[in-house]
Amino acid sequence: MRGFRVFIGYFGFFVLLQGALGFIGQVFFGGAWGMLHHLADLPSVAYLGVFAAGAGLAVWGEGDKKKREAGEAGGEGSGA
Template identity: 45%
Template sequence: MRTTIGYTVESIGYVVGAQGLVSFASQTFFGTEWGWMHKVVDLPSTAYLGVVAVGLTLVACGVKTRKTPQRHKVA
């Protein structure tokens, strides 16, 4: 179960981080809106860096959860 949860959290983190990075780059360098993040929330371009940080945190938590060794009880 931990493996499944770890992969799920990690996958969500990749999507959130990528969308934050795309939104930041599009607003900062091109003055347009790319991706779907701007349809959900309207943030200033620097706030999208926080979204990238949240995505990276989710990836790290997912990897940690996935790699946590399972303890077996000895009866």
């Protein structure tokens, strides 16, 4: 399961970048950037939604890693 969450974290970062590139390119430079605009013609607000979805996936994937690191550093199993 850990490998799946790591993959989702990386995929979320990729989606986050696509949303950011699409929004910035469309609003400030007149045409969307990235790969997503080749698949669908989205309005600027939709690119913000893609950015938010990617951020959520990336945070979810990274949160699992942080939890594991805290558990290892906390010395699990050191009872009285």
